[in-house]
Amino acid sequence: MKLFGFEITRARKSLSPPQEWRGGWHTVxxxxxxxxxxxxxxxxxxxxxxxxxxxxxxxxxxxxxxxRVRLVQQDGDGIWSEVTNPAYSPVLRKPNHYQxxxxxxxxxxxxxxxxxxTYVLKRRxxxxxxxxxxxxxxxxxxxxxxxxxxxxxxxQTDDLSGLPDCIVVPAREIIHDRFNCFFxxxxxxxxxxxxxITAMQGDAIQKTSTRLFQNGARPGGILTAPGxxxxxxxxxxxDYWDANFTGSNAGKVAVLGDGLKxxxxxxxxxxAQLIEQLKWTAEVVCSTYHVPPxxxxxxxxxxxxxxxxxxxxxxxxxxxxxIEAIELCxxxxxxxxxxxxxxxxxxxxxxxxxxxxQMDVLEKSKGKLTVNEQRKRIGVxxxxxxxxxxxxxxxxSLEWLARRDAQPIEATTPPPPPAAAPPATDTPAESGAKVIxxxxxxxxxxxxLDDRLRRAS
Numbered sequence: 001m002k003l004f005g006f007e008i009t010r011a012r013k014s015l016s017p018p019q020e021w022r023g024g025w026h027t028v029x030x031x032x033x034x035x036x037x038x039x040x041x042x043x044x045x046x047x048x049x050x051x052x053x054x055x056x057x058x059x060x061x062x063x064x065x066x067x068r069v070r071l072v073q074q075d076g077d078g079i080w081s082e083v084t085n086p087a088y089s090p091v092l093r094k095p096n097h098y099q100x101x102x103x104x105x106x107x108x109x110x111x112x113x114x115x116x117x118t119y120v121l122k123r124r125x126x127x128x129x130x131x132x133x134x135x136x137x138x139x140x141x142x143x144x145x146x147x148x149x150x151x152x153x154x155x156q157t158d159d160l161s162g163l164p165d166c167i168v169v170p171a172r173e174i175i176h177d178r179f180n181c182f183f184x185x186x187x188x189x190x191x192x193x194x195x196x197i198t199a200m201q202g203d204a205i206q207k208t209s210t211r212l213f214q215n216g217a218r219p220g221g222i223l224t225a226p227g228x229x230x231x232x233x234x235x236x237x238x239d240y241w242d243a244n245f246t247g248s249n250a251g252k253v254a255v256l257g258d259g260l261k262x263x264x265x266x267x268x269x270x271x272a273q274l275i276e277q278l279k280w281t282a283e284v285v286c287s288t289y290h291v292p293p294x295x296x297x298x299x300x301x302x303x304x305x306x307x308x309x310x311x312x313x314x315x316x317x318x319x320x321x322x323i324e325a326i327e328l329c330x331x332x333x334x335x336x337x338x339x340x341x342x343x344x345x346x347x348x349x350x351x352x353x354x355x356x357x358q359m360d361v362l363e364k365s366k367g368k369l370t371v372n373e374q375r376k377r378i379g380v381x382x383x384x385x386x387x388x389x390x391x392x393x394x395x396x397s398l399e400w401l402a403r404r405d406a407q408p409i410e411a412t413t414p415p416p417p418p419a420a421a422p423p424a425t426d427t428p429a430e431s432g433a434k435v436i437x438x439x440x441x442x443x444x445x446x447x448x449l450d451d452r453l454r455r456a457s
Contacts, residue, residue, distance in 0.1 A: 015146050042196035056286060064322060068345070071342075072344045073341050080344065095132065104133070104135065108326065116190040120133050120177070121161055122173050122174070130335070133175070134161040140156035145186070153173075177329045180193070198284045201281055208274075224261045225261075292317070311350060370388060371390075372386035
């Protein structure tokens with residue numbers, strides 16, 4: 001059977017999925033052995049709703065997706081320059097019929113951050129050229145390994161991607177981007193595996209804080225009486241209290257008699273230090289995504305006013321491995337391995353400098369960049385004569401200086417004794433003529449040295 005321009009096959013008994021027992025597939029993960037039986041669960045939807053998790057994932061995904069993917073080619077000097085190619089450029093500009101490039105790479109990165117795996121199905125034309133790429137729902141994909149070690153992928157029905165039935169495709173038709181493969185090379189783990197419990201804790205703190213203020217900042221407690229209360233009366237009082245002063249009725253005024261007294265059992269909000277606990281949970285989440293906390297509004301921004309330095313730190317910690325993984329997956333998935341072609345994210349928009357630093361860097365790039373290349377960096381059009389690299393006249397090549405230093409030092413006759421001081425009757429014009437003669441002697445000496453160097457070369 002043919003679909004998407006390649007042969008597919010039905011699932012066979014000789015294909016087996018990786019082991020699932022360490023949590024590579026499911027949305028419910030155990031924080032400790034037996035936690036599931038104790039009703040301690042990490043729910044995917046709850047974790048994603050925690051502000052720090054949401055902020056880190058959307059920040060990383062949006063910063064990567066806004067970068068333009070360039071098709072580059074390496075020339076004989078090892079320099080990569082942007083080019084266009086009819087076999088690759090169209091699919092890089094428009095990956096599929098329902099997503100533009102920003103939406104496509106945002107989905108790619110979010111799938112990897114949330115599930116540890118991104119599965120991209122390739123669509124080919126009659127020539128075998130990839131003309132479409134579709135990010136699949138990780139819940140609908142299962143890696144399979146055959147008896148001989150070959151890798152296949154079982155794909156469930158996905159109408160949006162054009163999969164009408166459950167099929168099995170070879171690994172060459174799937175781009176599988178994964179990271180944190182702790183337990184199996186084909187099964188990645190999301191950072192949620194590490195921060196899920198912390199996010200659930202933060203969510204519980206927020207819910208507790210919400211109930212606290214809904215109850216008028218009066219947490220629950222106990223009713224006490226001066227004398228003994230039989231079980232029936234205790235149950236009656238408890239049911240009466242629960243029905244009239246808890247839930248939506250919390251915060252109402254209770255009138256007590258017969259010596260009954262209400263005593264609070266829970267700590268007050270200020271004693272629980274909710275703000276500090278919430279900040280700690282958010283910082284732990286940031287550490288699992290390697291995002292500096294100030295990027296999502298936690299704590300103070302560093303006093304260093306060099307924007308580029310801060311962006312480089314964020315890029316190297318949180319983004320670089322994700323970006324380079326996508327570039328390599330695209331190169332392999334589109335069949336560019338072994339060629340001089342490749343894909344590359346344009347980092348100019350991410351590592352942009354402030355205007356003062358940018359102009360200082362361009363000024364120091366003289367002798368390395370042409371004027372038009374410098375003007376392109378700041379978004380202005382080229383000018384005539386701006387395609388030449390300029391250096392100052394006194395600069396010499398290292399080769400020229402080495403030849404000059406290799407010349408032997410010639411013996412010279414001792415200089416004549418200094419002339420007597422000119423008489424007081426000398427005019428300023430005559431003194432100037434003598435100075436000019438000295439400069440002429442220096443020029444002649446330099447000319448002889450240059451002639452020797454030219455003959456030696």
